[in-house]
Amino acid sequence: xxxxxxxxxSHDSWPKIEGVKYVCNLxxxxxxPQIDLxxxxxxxxxxxxxAKKALMAGKHALVEKPFVMSEAEARKLFALAKDKGxxxxxxxxxxxxxxxxxxxxxxESGKLGTLLExxxxxxYYRPEVSEKMGAYSRLNSYVYGYACHTIDxxxxxxxxxxxxxxxxxxxxxxxx
Numbered sequence: 079x080x081x082x083x084x085x086x087x088s089h090d091s092w093p094k095i096e097g098v099k100y101v102c103n104l105x106x107x108x109x110x111p112q113i114d115l116x117x118x119x120x121x122x123x124x125x126x127x128x129a130k131k132a133l134m135a136g137k138h139a140l141v142e143k144p145f146v147m148s149e150a151e152a153r154k155l156f157a158l159a160k161d162k163g164x165x166x167x168x169x170x171x172x173x174x175x176x177x178x179x180x181x182x183x184x185x186e187s188g189k190l191g192t193l194l195e196x197x198x199x200x201x202y203y204r205p206e207v208s209e210k211m212g213a214y215s216r217l218n219s220y221v222y223g224y225a226c227h228t229i230d231x232x233x234x235x236x237x238x239x240x241x242x243x244x245x246x247x248x249x250x251x252x253x254x
Contacts, residue, residue, distance in 0.1 A: 081100070116128075125145060129166065
C-alpha cells in the first residue's frame with residue numbers, strides 16, 4: 079500500500095491518486111506494519127527530522143537531496159540506521175537524466191581516451207532575480223541544491239577525486 083503523509087491537505091491542488099492512502103498523522107504512517115520504506119521529500123531543512131523519525135520507527139529511508147544540513151546530521155542518521163538495522167540512502171535523481179546517462183555511456187566506451195580533467199557545472203539562468211532573494215544564504219542557495227548533483231556525478235563516474243577546485247559566485251545580494 080502506498081501512503082502519502084501530508085501535514086495540511088487543505089492546500090493540495092492535485093487530484094487524489096486511486097489506490098493511495100492519504101494520512102495527516104505521521105505516526106499513523108510510521109506505525110503501519112505494511113510500510114517498509116519512507117521517502118522523505120520535504121523542505122531540505124526538515125530532512126533530518128523526518129528521516130530520524132522514520133529510522134526510529136524501524137523503516138528504511140530514502141532522503142531527497144540535499145540529504146541533510148550538515149555532515150554531523152548525516153553521521154547521526156547513518157549511525158541510527160546501522161543501529162536499527164535498516165537502510166538509509168540519499169536520492170540523487172540527476173543520475174537518471176539523459177545527459178548524464180549519455181555522458182556515462184560515452185566515457186565507458188573509451189572513445190574519449192584518457193580523461194585528465196573534468197569540468198562540471200549547472201548554468202541556472204534567470205533573467206530576473208526573485209524578489210524573495212534579498213541576500214545569499216548558503217543553505218538555501220542554488221549552489222547547495224545543485225552542487226550535490228555535480229559532486230555525485232563525478233564520484234559515480236570516477237570514484238573519489240584526488241583534488242577539487244571550485245569557484246562559487248553569487249549575484250543574488252549580499253552574502254550572509
